Every structure is written in C-alpha cells, then in structure tokens.
Amino acid sequence: MLNRRTFKNLDFFFVFILLLLLGASLVILSTASVNLVESQPYYYVKNQLMWIVIGLGIAIAIASVDYQKFRKFSWWIYGFNIALLLAVFVFGSSAKGAQRWIPVTAGFKIQPSEFAKIFIILTFADFLAKRQGKLNRFRDFIPPFLYVAVPMALIFKQPDLGTTLVFAAIFVGMMFIAGANPWKFGGLLAVGLLIVAFVLWLHFSTDLPGFLKFAEGLPLPFHDYQLKRLTIFLDPMSDTSGDGYHIIQSIWAIGSGGLWGKGYREGTQAQLNFLPEHHTDFIFSVVGEEFGFIGTITLLFLFAMFLLRAINIASKSQDAYGMLVSTGIVSMYIFHILVNVGMTSGIMPVTGIPLPFISYGGSAMLTNMIGVGLLLSINIRRQRLMF
Template structure:
C-alpha cells in the first residue's frame, strides 16, 4: 500500500489535465447526447458522470497497488483475459452485427475486449521484461507475437477490428521499448504492411493481366461489408447513403464549425441526429461543429499535455517493467486519439474506436481510468524509499 512519503512523487499536472478532460467529456455530452433520447435529454450525461466517478475509484485502487505486484499474477491475469473473451461467444449478446458484450444485469453489459487492453499491457510488460536483451533475432519475436496473437484472434472473431488494431499498436510500441532490434522488427512491420496492402489490392482488383487472373479477387478473412467500411473513406461519395454516410456527415459537421463554431447546442448535424453515434465514436465531430477550430485545438492541447506527462511518468520509471507498463498505456491512448480524430476527419478508416476520456461508455471509461491508475502507480513509486 501507499506510504505518505510517496505522494511527493505525484504528478499533479497530469492529474489536473486528466480532470479537465473528464470535465470536457461531461460538457460535450451535455450537448452531443441532448436529442439521443428525447424524453431523457440528460440520460447519457448522468450515466457518464457515474462511469467517471466509479472510474476514479478504479484509478485510485489501481494506483494504491504497487504495479510490480501484478507480475506475481501475470499468467492468472492472462488466463482471466482469455476466459472473458471466450465467454463472449458463449454468453454474450449481439448488437450491430457484433457479439462483444456480456450481460450482467438487464440494463448493464460489460465489454471484455475493452478490459483486454489493460490486461494485455500488464501481462505483456512482465513477459517482455523477462526477455530484456533477448529480442535481437527474428525468432526472438515469435514468443511475444504468439502471446498477443491468441487474445487478438478472439477479439477479431467477435468481430472487433478497432480493438484488435489498438492491441496491435500496444504490442508494437512495447516491443520497441523492450529493446527489440529496430531494424529487424521495423523491417518485419514494413513487410507486413506491404503484404496487407498487396492483399487488399488483389482483393478489389477486377482487371488484372492474364497471368495474374488466378489471384484476382483474393479472398480475405473479412466480410465484404467490413472491407468496404475500411476503404470507403478514400471515396465516401461512392456510397452517400450507406457506408460513406458517417464520414460525409462527420466532415460536414467539422467543416461547418469554422473558427469559433456554431455555438453550444446550436449544431445541426448533431442536434438533428444526422450525424450517427455522435455521443460515442463521432463525438469529436460535435466538438468541431459547435465549438469550431478553437474548440478542437483546445481539446488537442489538453490531450497533448496529458500525454506528455504520461510519457514523462513512463520514462522516469525505476525499472524496465514500469516503463513497459507506462508505455503500453501511452500507446493505447495515442492510438485511440489519432485514429478517432482521423476517422471523424475522413482521413482514416471508420473502425469504431472511441475518443478516450471523452466518448460515452462504461467499459471504455473504466479501461481508460485503469490505465490512468497504472500510470499513477508508476509515478508514485518512481523512487525507492531509502528511510
């Protein structure tokens, strides 16, 4: 548990900007969710306030535990993670074409794939810390890859491509921090990206030369509608009433905000419900429409300071294990922010990744706050007490 002397290490600037972001979430939700349930305009604000309050409790509890103690139970946590992900297929409920949630009560569900992010950060950090200095050869990369491949496969099967990509980003970031040979590991990543690119090109090709006809329309382990959602951002006008609709509405919303925005609760795309999922995945579009360029830049500034302090906490850890845990949390936040803003701006595929600490969602908020708790646990123990 905590000693009072450890509080001298607390990064108050990190906590301050965290609270500003949580406050921004409630402010934006008070307009973004106003007309989602017309009979209960503040339903999502009240629910988010509860998720934030309970999330703070989770962060405090996690921060009070020495992050190194999680190493003793690493394989148990890994097993629990796999069990929860597998339970989705046995007991989970389906919605919007995906089976991701396990019902706890009639009105409350949990999403194990969200918690899997933190579980993987904790367990992969221990796995990699034990291999310090032993990630120089290509074959050295195989055990860590297999370690994350199993939970990633279960998540991809749901299907939940967004979370699968988040875990992939966490894995890549933590591998580099663990000391993986940058040339060899980087070369593998580049090669993998090229293979994926060629596979997509072959899948969508319709007029290849005769000697390549046998690979035309190459089958991929995804349904056509899923692939279309991933590629429609390159030309959303090709399907204005279908998969391109989300992107078009989002771009219109952000662009119409101008410099100062249309004003609080004065947006049209969000308030009239033209913009889908505007209280969850597309909440950044509401910020752009109602608060304009100034509002989005202010939010990005809050995120920037928050992330810089988080990076500082990770880099000042007293050991490699703490640095790996901290860097994993940072990678999770950075990837979420970049992809969410990218997809709402129309420059990245729509993958259903929420904006951390801002978008509505219980499992998402709890996962974010558990990550914050891990950072604070590292921060509070960055120096060993000598007396």
C-alpha cells in the same frame, strides 16, 4: 499503500489535465446526447458522470497498490483474459452484427475486449521484461507475437476490428521499448504492411496482369461490411447513403463549425441527428461543429499535455516492467486518439474506436481510468534510474 512520501511524487499536473478532460467530456456529452432520449435529455450525462466517479475510485485504488504486485499474477491474469473473451461467445449478447458484450444485470453489460487491453499490457510487460536483450533475431519475435495473437484472434472473431488494431499498436510500442532490434523488427513491420497492401490490391482489382489473373478477387478473412468500412474513406461519395454516410456527415459537421463553431447546442448535424453515433465514436465531430477550430485545437492540446506527462512517467519508471506497462498504456491512448480524430476527419478508416475520456461508454471509461491508475502507481513509486 500510499503514504506522505510517495504522495509527494504524484504528478499533479497530469491529474489536473485528466480532470479537465473528464469535465470536457460531460460538457460535450451534454450537447451531443441531449436529443437522444427525449424524456431524459441528461440520461447519458448522468451515466457518464457515474462511470467517471467509479473510474476515479478505481484509479485511486490501483494507484495505492504497488504495480509490481500485478506482475506476480501475470499468467493468472492472462488466463482470466482468455476465459473472459471466450465467455463472450457463450454468454454474450449481439448488437449491430457483433457479439462483444456480456450482460451482467438488467440494463448493464460489460465489453470484455475493452478490459482485455489492460490485461494484455500487464501480462505482456512481464513477458517482455524477462526477454530483454533477447529480441535480436527474427525468431525471437515469434513467441511475443503468439502471446498477443491469441487474444487478438478472439477479439477479431467477435468481430471487433478496431480493438484488434489497438492490440497491434500496443504490441508494436511495447516491442520497441523492450529492445527489439529496430532494423529487423521495423523491417518486418514494413514488409507486413506491404503484404497487406498487396493483398488488398489483389482483392479489389478487376483487371490484373495475366500472370496475376489467378489471384483476382483474392478472398480475405473479413466480412464485406468490414472491408467497405476500411476503404470507404478513400471515396465516401461513392456510397453517400451507406457506408460513406458517416464520414460525409462528420466532415460536414467539422467543416461547418468554422473558427469558433456554431455555438453550444446549435449544431445542426448533431442536434438533428444527421450525424450517427455522435455521443460515442463521432463525438469529436460535435466538438468541431459546435466549438469550431478553437474547440478542437483546445481539446487536442489537452490530449497532447496528457500524453506528454504520461510519456514522462514512462521515462522515469524505476524498472523495465513499469516502463513497459506505461508504454503499453500510452500506446493505447495515442492510437485511440489518432484513429478517432482521423476517422471523424475523413482521413482514416471508420473502425469504431472511441475518443478516450470523451466518448460515452462505461467499459471504455473504466478501462481508461484503470490505465490512469497504473500510470499513477508507477509515477508515485519512481526512483532515479542508476546506470
């Protein structure tokens, strides 16, 4: 539990930046969603406020618990995580071609893949902490990979490519901090990326050299629409009314905002609903259109301050487990922010990854706030590291 002494260790600047981001979420959502429900212009804002309040309560509750206690239940948490992901295929509801949600009550459902990110961070941190100094050989990387691959495969099957990629980012970040040989592990990642690029080239090529003709149109374990979404950002004008539509509208929205933006609720792409999913995945485009370059830079500055304080918490953790947990959470936030901003700017694939603390969504907000609670728990129990 919290006491006066541990409370003094609280990073108040980190909390202040968090509150600014949550406040920004409500302001941005109040314009992004005003025309989505005609009879209730503040429907999404009210729901988001509810999730923020619940999330803050959960964050405070988690911060009051010593994070080391979660380590004792690692395998139970891992098992629960797998069971919850499997339950999606039995009890889950489908939407937009994906089966990712489990209905709880009328009008309320949860997305297990969101919470799975926190569960894997907590359990994988314990898994790696026990293997410090034993991640020097290529074969040493196999058990950690398999540990993360199981929930990743279940999430990919839903299908949820975006969250699968988040898992990959968490895995890479935590492996490096756990002491994986940087040359061997980094080299392995580089080779993996080259293989992926080569396989994609084989799949899309129609005029391969004779010795590679047999591999032309190589099949991949992706749906056609997933491949299209992953590659359309390279040439969105090739499908202006289909998969390229989202990117084109997003780029127009951000570009039309100029320096200062068109003004609050004055953005045509968002207010006239030309911009799809502008209260969730493409909410950053609304910031660019209505608040301009100044608005986007301000929001990115807040994220930068938030991440720097989170990294500071990780660096001052009292033990390997705390450092690995905080590293996993920071890796999750960084990947979400970079991919969402890149996606809406047209320089990264459209993967359906929301902007942390800003995009609308109950499961995402609670997941992010649980991450905050864990960071605060680590922060207030920090001690000077003795070497």
